[in-house]
């Protein structure tokens with residue numbers, strides 16, 4: 473196992489769910505964290521807890537990953553001690569709606585494509601050159617089982633996660649011959665704000681997604697991400713698919729009634 477102590481880890485979508493759980497795991501292990509998301513106050517609350525509990529070094533970067541100009545400008549002007557990012561965790565992402573293509577909102581599609589695909593690419597394009605020139609780095613993309621299997625009403629969200637899968641595979645090929653690693657961590661059902669965001673605050677509908685099931689927790693996923701990040705430098709975990717024991721595929725879930 474390789475220690476992440478004093479490594480700089482940049483986590484997108486650190487204000488909630490899987491990203492927040494990653495922040496805790498890496499903070500506990502002594503990493504230096506750059507935490508990004510749009511909701512600055514949530515980042516500040518998390519930073520406050522982490523610095524009190526783990527005394528870790530933190531840099532907060534309120535950022536909309538969809539805003540290409542903002543992403544480029546912000547990452548180009550990172551303060552000197554934070555410029556050498558060792559691990560990029562591309563976690564920011566969302567789903568909107570669960571509608572048939574002929575009925576869905578085009579605005580919802582744009583938001584998912586802009587965040588899950590273009591946002592991930594902007595972050596990667598900004599940070600990867602320095603990893604390559606330095607000869608050290610790791611990009612960890614959060615995909616989904618939705619990138620492996622399409623489910624009814626999920627065509628565009630699933631397409632965005634299939635794109636993440638292709639981008640991870642392509643990156644692995646592009647980076648061949650460099651020491652920079654690429655992993656894709658692809659979870660099934662994880663209980664976070666994800667369904668609340670998908671159903672725009674309809675908490676009853678969101679709760680039903682996890683009814684009668686023990687879903688994955690954000691910590692379960694953060695554990696796997698941490699595992700990928702801490703292998704020996706010659707080991708690249710390409711892809712991990714994890715799902716609750718009570719889930720067999722995107723559409724097959726065993727519920728206790």
Ligand code: NDP
Pocket residue numbers: 484485486487488489490491508509510511512514535536537538563564565566567587591614615616617658659660661662663664665666667669
């Ligand atoms: P949450 O809704 O809890 O977290 C999503 C995070 O993404 C938030 O921190 C949010 O921060 C951030 N985010 C969303 N849009 C943007 C944006 N434009 N710019 C910057 N940050 C943004 O959901 P999860 O933790 O579940 O989701 C994390 C990732 O895991 C996503 O990529 C999701 O697709 C994936 N995933 C989730 C699964 C699940 O069942 N929950 C299963 C498989 C994959 P803010 O709003 O403050 O900007």
Ligand code: 8X3
Pocket residue numbers: 615616617618626659660661662722
């Ligand atoms: C999130 C999991 O199955 O709701 O990516 O798409 S699923």
